[in-house]
Amino acid sequence: MNSPRPTGVPILRLGDVLVTGLLNELDDRSAVAFTDELTERIVADSARGVLIDISRLEIIDSFVARTLMELTTMSRLLGARVIVAGMRPAVAITLVELGIQLTGVETALNAEQGLIALGWQRTPEGPGRDHVR
């Protein structure tokens, strides 16, 4: 019906997993547009998992937190599991003091751990093992 406004946030597909990341410069409207775009991609690509890298987010305020929680719920309703990866320690401390727990949002230390949780595995041996990131 309405095609989402392009946000400039790349969403990559690796098998049945979508990989994307939020940038620090994301404004409120783009965050909402990103939610629309990602949910459409989950359906279009039949994704079962979504990895959202947030290692470049320097702050998470209550608006971004709400966006992440809604995105997680919407994706789950569409059959995809979301993992939010790479939160900075200072951001985690600040979120707790704000009183926000990101209820329902699964997290991982970094993108690699998030991908592993979503079923991606390092090659157990061989020269390629360090290439997974």
Next chain:
Amino acid sequence: MTMSDERILHRARPTGTQVTVSRSYDVRSDDDLLTVRHAVRAATVECGFGLVDQTRVVTAASELARNAYIHGGGGTLTVELLTRPGAGGIRLVIKDEGPGIPDIAAAMTDGWTSGNGLGHGLGGARRLMEEFHLDTRPGAGTTVTATRWTTP
């Protein structure tokens, strides 16, 4: 958008606090919210805050600026760099001419929201800053003043 940049303002403060820099920014659009975050981040670095304190202050500024933008119909944020014996500090003054907050106690309560946030904006911002003052009257707008000091 910087509206003013006055340096070396001397104001009488009871605690010997001096305002060394004062800069004001419009808070009237999504882009302004980003501008404010950058400006406050730069000011916290200028003040000598560590990374966690920088993040606290920028997050509080983001909450308060969004409140003024969403609920207050837009306003201004003034960032003041402070000095007092043994410490530096930053003061955020967020002012709007919106409808005001009818029930302050409710608005400060976590989970209470009249907008599209999580209802942690005001109460959260107060916890992230050390001094917090809310001045609001129905029909006469809202001014929030929030300060954090560096630990020596």
